[in-house]
Amino acid sequence: MRQLLDGLRRLGQYPSALVGLAIIFALVGTAVFTVVTIPYGQALELWRGGDPWRMHPVNARPVWVDRIAGNNSPRTMVVSSRDALIEEEPFVGGSRMRIPLEFDFGYAGFPSELNLFLTSTHVEREPFVRLTWETPDGREFILGGRRLAREERVSISQDWELERRLGRVPHVGLFAEPADDRPPQVLEGRYRLTLDVISFEEDARVDADLVVYGRVHGLAGTDHQRRDLMVALLWGIPVALAFGLLAAVGTTVTTLVIAAAGVWYGGWIDAVIQRLTEVNIILPMLPILVMVGTLYSTSIWVMLGVVIALGIFSAGIKMYRAMLLPIRESPYIEAAKAYGAGNARIILRYMIPRILPVLIPTFVILIPSFVFLEASLALLGLGDPVLPTWGKVMNDAQTQSALYHGFYYWVLSPAALLMLTGLGFAMLGFALDRVFNPRLRTM
Amino acid sequence: MTGSPGAMATPGRGVLRDLRRLALFTVKRLAALFLTVLVGVYLTILIANMGGQVDELRMVQIQSTVAEQVRADPAFFDLSPQERNALIERRVQLDVERLRLDQPFIVRSVDYLQQAIRLDLGRAEHMHSDRGAREVYWIIVERLPATLLLFGTANLLVFFASVFIALGLSRRYGSALDRSVIALAPSSAAPGWFYGIFLILIFAFLIPILPAGGMVDVPPPEGTLAYAASLLRHMLLPVAAMFLSTIFISIYSWRTFFLIHSSEDYVEMARAKGLPSHMIERRYVLRPTLSPIITSFALMLIGLWSGAIILEQVFNWPGLGTLLFQAIGHRDTPVIIGTVVIFAYLLAVTVFLLDILYALLDPRVRVGTG
Numbered sequence: 001m002r003q004l005l006d007g008l009r010r011l012g013q014y015p016s017a018l019v020g021l022a023i024i025f026a027l028v029g030t031a032v033f034t035v036v037t038i039p040y041g042q043a044l045e046l047w048r049g050g051d052p053w054r055m056h057p058v059n060a061r062p063v064w065v066d067r068i069a070g071n072n073s074p075r076t077m078v079v080s081s082r083d084a085l086i087e088e089e090p091f092v093g094g095s096r097m098r099i100p101l102e103f104d105f106g107y108a109g110f111p112s113e114l115n116l117f118l119t120s121t122h123v124e125r126e127p128f129v130r131l132t133w134e135t136p137d138g139r140e141f142i143l144g145g146r147r148l149a150r151e152e153r154v155s156i157s158q159d160w161e162l163e164r165r166l167g168r169v170p171h172v173g174l175f176a177e178p179a180d181d182r183p184p185q186v187l188e189g190r191y192r193l194t195l196d197v198i199s200f201e202e203d204a205r206v207d208a209d210l211v212v213y214g215r216v217h218g219l220a221g222t223d224h225q226r227r228d229l230m231v232a233l234l235w236g237i238p239v240a241l242a243f244g245l246l247a248a249v250g251t252t253v254t255t256l257v258i259a260a261a262g263v264w265y266g267g268w269i270d271a272v273i274q275r276l277t278e279v280n281i282i283l284p285m286l287p288i289l290v291m292v293g294t295l296y297s298t299s300i301w302v303m304l305g306v307v308i309a310l311g312i313f314s315a316g317i318k319m320y321r322a323m324l325l326p327i328r329e330s331p332y333i334e335a336a337k338a339y340g341a342g343n344a345r346i347i348l349r350y351m352i353p354r355i356l357p358v359l360i361p362t363f364v365i366l367i368p369s370f371v372f373l374e375a376s377l378a379l380l381g382l383g384d385p386v387l388p389t390w391g392k393v394m395n396d397a398q399t400q401s402a403l404y405h406g407f408y409y410w411v412l413s414p415a416a417l418l419m420l421t422g423l424g425f426a427m428l429g430f431a432l433d434r435v436f437n438p439r440l441r442t443m
Numbered sequence: 444m445t446g447s448p449g450a451m452a453t454p455g456r457g458v459l460r461d462l463r464r465l466a467l468f469t470v471k472r473l474a475a476l477f478l479t480v481l482v483g484v485y486l487t488i489l490i491a492n493m494g495g496q497v498d499e500l501r502m503v504q505i506q507s508t509v510a511e512q513v514r515a516d517p518a519f520f521d522l523s524p525q526e527r528n529a530l531i532e533r534r535v536q537l538d539v540e541r542l543r544l545d546q547p548f549i550v551r552s553v554d555y556l557q558q559a560i561r562l563d564l565g566r567a568e569h570m571h572s573d574r575g576a577r578e579v580y581w582i583i584v585e586r587l588p589a590t591l592l593l594f595g596t597a598n599l600l601v602f603f604a605s606v607f608i609a610l611g612l613s614r615r616y617g618s619a620l621d622r623s624v625i626a627l628a629p630s631s632a633a634p635g636w637f638y639g640i641f642l643i644l645i646f647a648f649l650i651p652i653l654p655a656g657g658m659v660d661v662p663p664p665e666g667t668l669a670y671a672a673s674l675l676r677h678m679l680l681p682v683a684a685m686f687l688s689t690i691f692i693s694i695y696s697w698r699t700f701f702l703i704h705s706s707e708d709y710v711e712m713a714r715a716k717g718l719p720s721h722m723i724e725r726r727y728v729l730r731p732t733l734s735p736i737i738t739s740f741a742l743m744l745i746g747l748w749s750g751a752i753i754l755e756q757v758f759n760w761p762g763l764g765t766l767l768f769q770a771i772g773h774r775d776t777p778v779i780i781g782t783v784v785i786f787a788y789l790l791a792v793t794v795f796l797l798d799i800l801y802a803l804l805d806p807r808v809r810v811g812t813g
Binding site: 291294372380381382404418423426 | 475476479480482483486487490491626628629630631632633634636637640641643644647648655695752753756757767768771772776779782783786787790791794
């Protein structure tokens, strides 16, 4: 024990160990923060995609990347009828409403999409709405009229008729200067979308949200399903740490106990352990994981179980065995036997603690390899079906050809986090190695 | 003069004895390894068949395919429902017998095992080789050279580069170069494919000078020289990725070995005798550290065999890894099993070569105490 504490104190002399520790503490802190602010259930719900993200842009870059590059691409704007000055004229059996949705547009680029979400509280007769788009310089475009269901989504960007009339996609054409030169220029100023609603029920209410989708979003950007990548990047931390730690603990502890038991009992038990280890070295880990993922389940916990199961009889057993063999013959074990210590006690309390100092660096260096293993599996499409992880983000990016389309942030941000985790543990591990392996220390 | 024949005979007998011991050792190791491969492959078969559960899925599939065939065939349109059902039953029975699904899984699993061991890997369910063969064996053999070429090149490069650099560093121990290389060792926490992504990003997209993936240009160049040049250009990035991910850790571990062994008493003794430094290096440092070096080389090989899957996938390299990935996509069980069997064989061969090398290098094995 004193050796352990002494070693930890000596660790302070290695700057790389301190940097590694700082990274690990930062990661753990962020992981705790994430799990508290976005609970597990909510994270799964969010990552399933769909409705919660309908007001987010598709494949938007992180804001800071855009601003560093010196651009001023638009952010997403939501103009709600709840903030608008609604003129209402009731008539017998209904009402006429005029809802002006106004906003200032002062960005250098065009929006990426334009959608209008409408909700109506009518009971039987559907209200009728007519849309008029007004540009800052006073031009008007009629965007057509329609009957409203209770929930309606008007995809202005996909109005082919309007696109034909404008000669451009609507979210560009509606924001462009009138001159017909190409490429189109953004016209800055105050835009207005007016909704003329005729409702055929006395107290039916119509609410509208105009969403002008930007080309940048938040700190991490969004993916092809409009999901904010921040959710996956943040939740990837606890998942990666848990997977790496549990796998490392599971494999090293079982391996160590089994190696010690083999050395202590000797005979056929040792022989069986040796042969099992040889079989296990022949078994290729990744292909087996791939088979399990394909045939059984891709749940991260099943994978973790298989990783640990395959790791029990790993090559490490040979190394521990070599270290434990001389310990078995040492006098203090003899003494323990003399006072009547049982087999389990000798293995757990006398033999294993002796090689723990050598084990700790190996254990720390092992963690990132499991973190990367999880990412590797996800990259092969065998990631957990519901959990957001870094590997899954990279897999999405790869299937969507993110590099080809220039969405570098999509690949780089999870990769940077993976690298940071790997470096944190590796730096600490290598420093520990120098502290706890005296032969290296004297160098 | 009288002693000379005996002096001549002793080394001869010694070599013979060594050879006999070595042969015995080889045979023993071969038998043990064969047993391990046997068990390993059998476990693989059990996993790949879900312990027999895949058979039930297969039965359902046969039933639905046969029923569909009979219903769609105009020749059977005027059969009565009873006759048709009887016909379906008969055909299902035939298929079941052909695939021997009527026998218990345990019996068949032993059959699968001996087929796999004989590398009779069966026919693929959906995939075929580039030449059109459906045999899993040919599909795999076609991909093997690509994998061997890529990983052989990278491994040998890393091996020799790191041994030489490590030797140099251990001579200049404590210098700025030494310390910076050691500080870089943690960068090996990331696997090759990880660096691959960055290399692709930089050299194929930001500065498009190298191809992002594949093995040769499409269409392949005509002449042998042009073909080799194209191959080389495509190999550059994946080899660089593997090199980057393993070089620093290899240098680190070998430098440590050399440092430990160059502080041994017998090296000090040699230095004290005034032997030239290259002789000390070769005879007193390198020789005794050879077996740990070879062990780590073999362990690296073993690690890279499986790491290959993703690296090949990232670089779209048409090797075994990509094949396995495609097989997963097609849910083609025979190909998946076949690939795993090949991987197991490759690992076994690696371990075997390691053992033989050990025997050659380690005098204890030859003397018969090992």
